[in-house]
Amino acid sequence: MRLRGAATKLRPVADGCQLLDMRRLTGVIDYQPTEFVITAWAGTPAAEVQALLAEHGQYLPFDPLLAERGATLGGTVAANACGPERYRYGGVRDFIIGARFIDGNGHVIQGGGKVVKNAAGFDYPKLMVGSLGRLGALVDVTFKVFPRPEAYATLQMSCPSLDAALALLPKLTNCPYDLNAIDIVVNGSNAATLLVRVGGLAAGLPQRMDRVRSLCGGGEIVAGDDEARIWREAREFTWVAEDASVVKVPLTPARIPALDARIQATRRRYSVGGNVAWIATHAPAELDALLTALDLAGLVMLNALGDPRIGRRVSHPFAERVARALDPQHKFG
Amino acid sequence: MSQAEFLSALRAVFPPGRLLTAPAALAAYESDGLTAFQARPLAVVIPETQAEVVAAVRACHRFGVPFVARGSGTSLSGGALPIKEGILIALNRLNRILKLDPQQRIAVVEAGVVNAEITKAAAPYGLLYAPDPSSQPVCTIGGNIAFNSGGAHCLKYGMTSNHVLGLKVVLPDGAIAELGGDSLESVDADYVGLFVGSEGLFGVVLEATVRLLPKPETYRTLLAAYRSLEAAGDAVSSVIASGLLPGALEIMDHLSIQAAEAAVKPGYPLDAAALLIVELEGERAQVEAEWARLREVIDASQPYLIKVARDDEERSKIWKGRKSAFSAVGRLSPDYIVQDGVVPRRRLGEALAEIEKLSAKWGIRVANVFHAGDGNLHPLIMFDGREPGALQRAEELASEIINLCIRLGGSITGEHGVGMEKRQYMPRQFSESDMDAMWALRKAIDPLELANRGKVFPDGEAPALRRVGSHPLEQAGVISRV
Ligand SMILES: Cc1cc2nc3c(=O)[nH]c(=O)nc-3n(C[C@H](O)[C@H](O)[C@H](O)COP(=O)(O)OP(=O)(O)OC[C@H]3O[C@@H](n4cnc5c(N)ncnc54)[C@H](O)[C@@H]3O)c2cc1C
Numbered sequence: 001m002r003l004r005g006a007a008t009k010l011r012p013v014a015d016g017c018q019l020l021d022m023r024r025l026t027g028v029i030d031y032q033p034t035e036f037v038i039t040a041w042a043g044t045p046a047a048e049v050q051a052l053l054a055e056h057g058q059y060l061p062f063d064p065l066l067a068e069r070g071a072t073l074g075g076t077v078a079a080n081a082c083g084p085e086r087y088r089y090g091g092v093r094d095f096i097i098g099a100r101f102i103d104g105n106g107h108v109i110q111g112g113g114k115v116v117k118n119a120a121g122f123d124y125p126k127l128m129v130g131s132l133g134r135l136g137a138l139v140d141v142t143f144k145v146f147p148r149p150e151a152y153a154t155l156q157m158s159c160p161s162l163d164a165a166l167a168l169l170p171k172l173t174n175c176p177y178d179l180n181a182i183d184i185v186v187n188g189s190n191a192a193t194l195l196v197r198v199g200g201l202a203a204g205l206p207q208r209m210d211r212v213r214s215l216c217g218g219g220e221i222v223a224g225d226d227e228a229r230i231w232r233e234a235r236e237f238t239w240v241a242e243d244a245s246v247v248k249v250p251l252t253p254a255r256i257p258a259l260d261a262r263i264q265a266t267r268r269r270y271s272v273g274g275n276v277a278w279i280a281t282h283a284p285a286e287l288d289a290l291l292t293a294l295d296l297a298g299l300v301m302l303n304a305l306g307d308p309r310i311g312r313r314v315s316h317p318f319a320e321r322v323a324r325a326l327d328p329q330h331k332f333g
Numbered sequence: 334m335s336q337a338e339f340l341s342a343l344r345a346v347f348p349p350g351r352l353l354t355a356p357a358a359l360a361a362y363e364s365d366g367l368t369a370f371q372a373r374p375l376a377v378v379i380p381e382t383q384a385e386v387v388a389a390v391r392a393c394h395r396f397g398v399p400f401v402a403r404g405s406g407t408s409l410s411g412g413a414l415p416i417k418e419g420i421l422i423a424l425n426r427l428n429r430i431l432k433l434d435p436q437q438r439i440a441v442v443e444a445g446v447v448n449a450e451i452t453k454a455a456a457p458y459g460l461l462y463a464p465d466p467s468s469q470p471v472c473t474i475g476g477n478i479a480f481n482s483g484g485a486h487c488l489k490y491g492m493t494s495n496h497v498l499g500l501k502v503v504l505p506d507g508a509i510a511e512l513g514g515d516s517l518e519s520v521d522a523d524y525v526g527l528f529v530g531s532e533g534l535f536g537v538v539l540e541a542t543v544r545l546l547p548k549p550e551t552y553r554t555l556l557a558a559y560r561s562l563e564a565a566g567d568a569v570s571s572v573i574a575s576g577l578l579p580g581a582l583e584i585m586d587h588l589s590i591q592a593a594e595a596a597v598k599p600g601y602p603l604d605a606a607a608l609l610i611v612e613l614e615g616e617r618a619q620v621e622a623e624w625a626r627l628r629e630v631i632d633a634s635q636p637y638l639i640k641v642a643r644d645d646e647e648r649s650k651i652w653k654g655r656k657s658a659f660s661a662v663g664r665l666s667p668d669y670i671v672q673d674g675v676v677p678r679r680r681l682g683e684a685l686a687e688i689e690k691l692s693a694k695w696g697i698r699v700a701n702v703f704h705a706g707d708g709n710l711h712p713l714i715m716f717d718g719r720e721p722g723a724l725q726r727a728e729e730l731a732s733e734i735i736n737l738c739i740r741l742g743g744s745i746t747g748e749h750g751v752g753m754e755k756r757q758y759m760p761r762q763f764s765e766s767d768m769d770a771m772w773a774l775r776k777a778i779d780p781l782e783l784a785n786r787g788k789v790f791p792d793g794e795a796p797a798l799r800r801v802g803s804h805p806l807e808q809a810g811v812i813s814r815v
Binding site: 032033034035036037057058080082086087089090091093094103107108109110111113114115116117118119120121122123124125126127128129130131132134135146147148150170173174175176177178200201202203204205207208211248249250251252253254272273275276297298299309314316317318319321322324325326 | 491523526574576
């Protein structure tokens with residue numbers, strides 16, 4: 001059986017399997033704004049949830065990807081599809097507190113709950129994050145949510161090279177300023193744009209932006225719609241060609257130069273303070289070999305042909321045993 | 334295969350000083366922080382290297398002997414209680430910080446590293462390890478991982494799980510697995526997330542890669558006094574509803590205020606029915622803007638007194654009272670049980686009123702000091718163990734409080750874990766099929782049930798209850814609890 005959400009990212013092919021389309025399993029099940037917790041059916045569009053939360057000044061701080069193209073909550077969890085603002089408070093794993101799913105035995109399992117702190121029972125909700133539908137079909141999910149920053153501003157700074165931008169990175173990640181996102185966009189082979197997003201109460205924002213600018217030694221401060229557009233572009237992948245495959249590569253800033261030297265011809269972006277590389281490619285197979293050589297793992301998030309997992313593949317006995325318990329007959333993968 | 338053969342296999346790995354079998358030497362390991370339970374293991378091994386831990390686990394697997402990992406033994410739920418026919422693997426000496434990389438903001442530490450040591454090592458770089466259980470001067474990162482431990486700052490930055498990026502573990506059959514990595518992101522299922530909080534049932538953590546955060550630039554702390562516990566609970570709900578995200582939101586009730594004042598004189602108002610402590614933290618300009626809003630919300634909640642910490646000294650005084658409260662309350666009563674159930678935050682006021690009623694019904698004093706922002710209660714049920722039946726009555730009251738948490742839609746434990754103590758309550762929170770699924774997962778990972786056998790699942794025999802009281806380290810004044 002293959003599971004399908006809105007297919008904004010991975011487009012499962014039936015390859016002789018049943019295709020289970022989750023798109024009609026939609027709607028918010030429980031949302032008490034004062035509780036800052038929301039439960040919705042797995043097929044609910046992330047955009048719908050974001051809009052509802054926004055009415056109450058709240059948001060999903062992990063910055064779900066491709067919400068405008070219809071990404072569902074279940075797909076967001078299964079693909080671990082979080083965006084640049086994940087830098088500030090954490091990713092999907094840090095906000096999912098409950099999940100109900102059907103495992104390969106046909107059992108409905110409820111993991112976690114609806115309270116923000118919970119040490120009872122195994123943490124299935126986190127296990128579902130990044131599971132790519134291979135361990136079970138998500139039925140509903142519960143997230144804790146946060147108050148949404150009242151205002152945002154972004155420092156946009158052109159750097160002569162990626163190295164110059166990378167040199168600023170530790171200054172930013174180690175300073176006691178509360179930064180919401182730090183991305184580096186590489187333009188061609190020898191220029192880069194550093195983007196630093198700051199959010200919070202409008203009152204303190206100008207002062208905070210001035211400090212970020214002096215820390216970086218320059219740059220332009222962008223606000224309003226232009227600012228929102230910068231980050232929308234990152235979340236919705238409007239910076240890549242329609243037919244390109246987009247690959248997510250988790251890494252650390254120290255590993256960026258070695259990777260970047262080998263992908264000069266592609267469009268790319270280093271996000272989450274240098275913890276994620278987004279690479280647009282027309283040759284996923286070549287990238288697969290390169291990532292393997294660099295001991296990096298990748299996931300083709302957009303326009304995958306076949307198995308979306310590329311690069312280094314780790315198989316460890318823990319994963320095998322978990323799969324044996326949840327899906328002994330390999331119904332899902 | 335005999336016990337003698339098993340012990341000689343251990344002897345081949347551990348020198349005599351690090352393989353304890355004499356009753357006198359074992360006595361120190363009979364209990365953890367929940368001193369009500371005690372059991373004497375067959376042996377205690379004290380590995381100094383990861384290879385020795387692996388060798389011990391492999392020997393256990395070969396001979397079918399169950400094992401329990403132990404960090405500092407501060408578990409409040411009996412999680413590190415030994416198994417009579419098994420061994421205890423004491424990890425305190427597996428305590429190297431293998432790597433601290435300030436640029437990538439990560440540390441790689443062995444399981445026996447004490448929580449506070451990580452922050453100490455990171456401090457010169459302006460960084461810290463965020464999870465801060467009150468036991469942090471002694472508890473180990475391995476124990477924190479097993480329980481997904483929390484602290485006073487979970488509201489904004491989450492629990493242990495949210496700060497662990499990678500794990501190296503030895504599974505119950507001796508196989509080694511590396512989960513996660515050193516990046517904030519991953520493209521695999523979150524096996525780290527599943528392992529954290531599994532209470533030692535999936536094997537032994539050897540090392541962990543944790544993320545470090547920059548130390549907040551500034552703090553603003555206030556204390557608000559209320560005429561009723563419910564009013565303080567409602568104030569918490571309105572602070573949260575206001576869109577502020579404080580670093581800490583804590584409540585103390587009348588009994589604990591009295592006790593704390595008697596113990597460390599933090600200058601709390603003695604006539605208050607409840608105190609609320611709110612702390613904002615972060616970048617100065619943001620905190621100042623939040624502060625103005627916080628003052629409005631607090632004023633509207635009608636406390637009869639507000640005290641603002643004007644400097645670091647006043648701030649630490651407020652926290653000292655808060656942190657000492659548990660041990661101070663402990664002095665009011667020869668024995669106590671502490672629970673750590675969770676309720677939805679908007680139902681805090683209701684939960685507190687209900688606990689007051691239960692306390693009156695049973696005629697048992699209950700002090701409340703807790704992480705209000707997370708809805709994580711810490712009712713402290715006081716009794717005198719010398720009085721016949723007193724422990725049983727206290728436990729019945731504890732059980733009613735746990736039921737209350739479940740009924741309100743919460744959890745039986747927020748951070749102390751299920752361990753031995755709350756096993757029987759699991760089926761109240763989870764359905765039969767959820768329990769079956771968890772059991773099947775446990776069996777797939779550990780078919781022989783060697784790792785921490787008898788914990789979490791409501792079967793097996795419980796050792797006899799002995800006594801209930803403060804942890805020996807608390808009595809010695811080394812740690813205090815929140
Ligand atoms: C005074 C006091 C205050 C406390 N305050 C807090 C608090 O604020 N917040 C909070 O969350 N808790 C608190 N606790 C509870 C306790 O300190 C935590 O649960 C802590 O994480 C336990 O760490 P430890 O090293 O003592 O582990 P232990 O008690 O030795 O063991 C705890 C559990 O972890 C398992 N374990 C230990 N090491 C490993 C390993 N390497 N691999 C696998 N499993 C392992 C054990 O088998 C056991 O099940 C407090 C306890 C006391 C006594």
